[in-house]
Amino acid sequence: MEGIKISNVKEFAQMKEFLTKPFLDLKNKQFLSLHSLKKISDTERAFFTSKNVGAYTVHFYTRGQGMYKLGNQETVVESPALLFSPLDRIKHFTTSNDCEGFVLIFSEVFFSKTSMKSFFLHHTQLFNSLDKIVFFKIEDRFDDVLNLFQLIINELRRPYSEIQEQILLNYVFSMLLISEELHKHERVTFRTDKDIKIVRDFKLLYNKELNKRQSLKFFCDKMDLNLNTLERAFKKNENTTPKKWANKRLVSEIQIELNRMDSSIGEIAFKFGFSEVTNFTKFFKGQTGITPKQFRERLQG
Structure with missing residues (x-):
């Protein structure tokens, strides 16, 4: 520069x-x-x-x-x-x-x-x-x-x-x-264990399937492990459950879309795998305490 x-x-x-x-x-x-x-x-x-x-x-x-x-x-x-x-x-x-x-x-x-x-x-x-x-x-x-x-x-x-x-x-x-x-040229790492790899692989897979509303069973089948193993790995490394992490991750992406203002709430709901806007609104409010419409109003106000 x-x-x-x-x-x-x-x-x-x-x-x-x-x-x-x-x-x-x-x-x-x-x-x-x-x-x-x-x-x-x-x-x-x-x-x-x-x-x-x-x-x-x-x-x-x-x-x-x-x-x-x-x-x-x-x-x-x-x-x-x-x-x-x-x-x-x-x-x-x-x-x-x-x-x-x-x-x-x-x-x-x-x-x-x-x-x-x-x-x-x-x-x-x-x-x-x-x-x-x-x-x-x-x-x-x-x-x-x-x-x-x-x-x-x-x-x-x-x-x-x-x-x-x-x-x-x-x-x-x-x-x-x-x-x-x-x-890409310099990496300083700590020891990797099996549970860390499980959490990392789940997150990468979830990000790829983010807009499809897949169940935890779907991801467990893809990773060839049972739900208890996934939950133990999350508890150990994230101090939460995979379900709670996935919901927060989805809400975060929904908020980004709501912030852009270039799609309707219905279009955003469909994008993330919700067939009904009412179910989308119920999910979002359950996670954040406000509706998608209220979230947008706060951004604009």
Whole structure:
């Protein structure tokens, strides 16, 4: 990105406030925020809870190091590096005293504006590896990543405009595409066990069949295992059931479609395998507490 000046990395890395936009709100699932690594590492644990399921984080180390825990595993990330995780996966991490860098936090609904971006988010191993925290060194692309983070910071500080959300989304996607390319060459993994593979395979298969309303028995037959085995694997690794996970995943995709405003509620219901709009409305309200129509009204209001 020729012509972009990085005047002072430390100035950006030690920001004292969250940078957000008025049209981005975690409560309404439309969310993008950027903060300093040091500040986030000192944040109360309450921030890293299940209420933030559906949010994703990118940790960018420009200096120093951080230590992360995933179950009983610990790993140290040394700059310059990128680390990727769903927000609720990391319960706690610490940084060195000389640490500088950024944490980018964004919601699924913010990122998944198109089917292509939704597919990318749910299939990239940057965020969808159960048995590891994905991180890697970025010496060769450090300037490119740093420039993209500065562009995001600059855009977040500008006054609101109608195209601002799309501009921010393009910057985030560009950074993730660069990261995906780097990840093909450098992989840092933890031990994989059978239960983790079961959960990962179920999720991949479910994503392929998302719009067909398949039963758990269908997936168990495809994977050649019984329901009890699938449920034990989910309980161990996700602390939930496959049914609850599948419902949340489906609701998340439905919300993305409702947010796009280019299809009727009936068309969306049919797309996700509901033959009757009443059944679709009943399912959505049972999961969210509001109807699809009310969800759209809140977005518009």
